[in-house]
Amino acid sequence: MKQDVPPPYSAVARHAVFPSPTHDEAARYNYLAALNKYLSGALGAGNKIAYDTRVLPAFRAEHGRDPADRFEIRDAMNADDWHRYWSALKRNSMEMRQQNGRAITLRQIDELSAKVRQFNEGRDTLELDPDLAQPPYMTAADIHCMPGSYYGEERAGDMSTGANYDSGFFATTAGALGALTDGGGQALVEWIAKERPGWTPRRILDLGCTIGHNIVPLALAFPDTEVIAIDTGAAVLRYGHARAQALGATNLRFIQMDAEDMSRFPDGHFDWVQTTMFLHELSGKALPRIITEAARVLAPGGLMFHLEQPQYDPDMPLYEQFIRDWDAFNNNEPCWSAMHALDLKQVMADAGFPRDSQFTARVLAVVDRDIFPQAPAGDTEDHGRAAAWNAYGAWKADA
Template sequence: MKHDVPPPYTAVERHGVFPEPSHDEAARFDFLANLNKYLSGTLGVGNTRAYETRVLPAFRAEQGRDPADRFEIRHAMNRDPWHRFWSALKRNSMEMRQQNGRQMVLRQLDDLDAKARQFNESRDTLQLDPTVEVPRYQRAVDIHCMPGSYHGEERPGDVSAGANYDCGIFATTAGGLGALSDAGGQALVEWVKRERPGWTPRRILDLGATVGHNIVPLALAFPDAEVVAIDTAAASLRYGHARAQALDATNLTFRQMNADDMAAFDDGTFDWVQTTMYLHELSGSALPRIIREGYRVLAPGGLMFHLEQPAYTDAMPLYEQFIRDWDAFNNNEPFWSAMHGLDVPQIMVDAGFSPDKLFTTGVRAVVDTKVFPQVESKGEEDHGRAAFWHAYGAWKNDRTDA
């Protein structure tokens, strides 16, 4: 297998509620995985070339200066034919991914709902609350072009949103998140065991859990811990709970709750509060509230950890900021750009953390050798196969440090 060829969709690990693809559905996902890889690599290079050889010289000639920010670059690049061509392909690849996943799920929705009920009924580890409202900033757009976003239902009480989300991640990421698309959680487990050997958190809280793919590895790694995953989207929680139960993460509770109001949890309840690629889907007013609430429910000496993409800083070239910003304007991620312009460490300090307890780090996923077997058999490096995240973290002062 060549390094630049994504693994086949058959490498996806089937758990107890995973949608079963037909031959053609799997073939479509294989096509889209390869298209995404081609767009990010071979064709993506053309954006840099267009900027350096056409767009930037034309901007300088017209304005007599270089672009002042990523937004000026975006407006200039949006007039370039190559970038418009590339953007159209990239947007269509996501729409096709959603269409294929939704078709796959709706075709077998009766069976999926029945399987989920077997795992969900009479279990106190799924706690739904119909009084919890999905925030307007989550309702306003179909995030990632998902019809109905995370909370939509084809019919009351179904699991269509979660199933669609789960079945397409592998194609979108070209296998970079592993056979269960849980590389974020696997990376968290590896990081904490390396950084704090022997630490055994008693209670762990995951905010914005969606289908729980990033919290299941923590629940499995710390089987004696009480692990809670919260989200406002009941449709995703139903599927996520069934998925976790099918994977034997029985110490994991899924609870419908808005993270900016966790009054149901006492101060200092959790030893670890974390998110995985969640902050960029929060509005500018919700994000600080959620960080404050996370700080409140975090126990003294506990860990807050956020896996995200890096902030836009003066050290990051404006062109790179522009490319990273693509999702904000083309992939229904309206808060992406603003969030990456925020000073998240300062928001954490404002929430109560001591500046000397903050840290930033990078977290790389371990290559899943079930997906990329040649890495194990040949002892190869990952060659960019594994995902990489920026991370904001902080340890809350012990009572003796206060």
């Protein structure tokens, strides 16, 4: 059977501040994209076979029962040769992706820095806070194996973390999020157009924006809306702001800020507060504080919207919980497991959103199939890296 391969790296959109790869660097990304697709597909399927045919029967023979939780499955699977082989490949693919992106960026850091400065200097749409302390959940690990995590800087005024992040997203997702890796943001635009046709929010706030790839589509879709994106990392904000300016999102403002304290924004300031694959980065203490702050700055009648992966509720099979937990233990995602075990609906209820005002929705990435004809179709995903998410949302009651 012919192996389905992702689109070539040449299909990635090269905006004005995008790092330029050499032939060999692009070839490495093509290899890694294909490897990731193979790992999530043909090889990944072997994990369930190993569990059903070897691991589960051996566990039953030893304990006289089925595993009680995802952690018992993890302990048992970590002794299986196939799962160890697959995990090693998957971990190494991420490390190789980071090494390639970092090499591409640092090779041209002076040139990239000059390009970024051209879009940043003299504009009031980028606001940095050199005194802002990084929250502990950001410093606990190099998240996603990215050297320096999301906030690291090689030198004063650096933007290399953002450039590395943008450069390699294609390989991580095997092209599933489109030429600008903004399939999540495009999905937000499509969802709101269907959910509330003709609605134009006055202000939108994006929390944990990184380089803004998921908020730029919203800013472009609502050119008359004031859009603010915040993050704690200066390097990703410098790059993200320049990227947004290069793509024409001039109504998008980037601010270095910890979402646990948004006191500079008055109550009810925003009509839409949202995150995209950000909640799983948060500690158990930070997450409810951020949700509470987000509820405070949301206007009556406004939308709270969080794109994430499904929570580990009692209806999710334990094996699925285990395989979704892989990133927590193997990809430097220390908050992933605990966050997905939270009763997120109760957290939102505690923040002032009654359960009957909340909703969940399945949101699929929007991908240009003229460029990416082999992108996943329909309701498919790779446990956080592909084209489908659960949305946890609520409309705030009118005053």
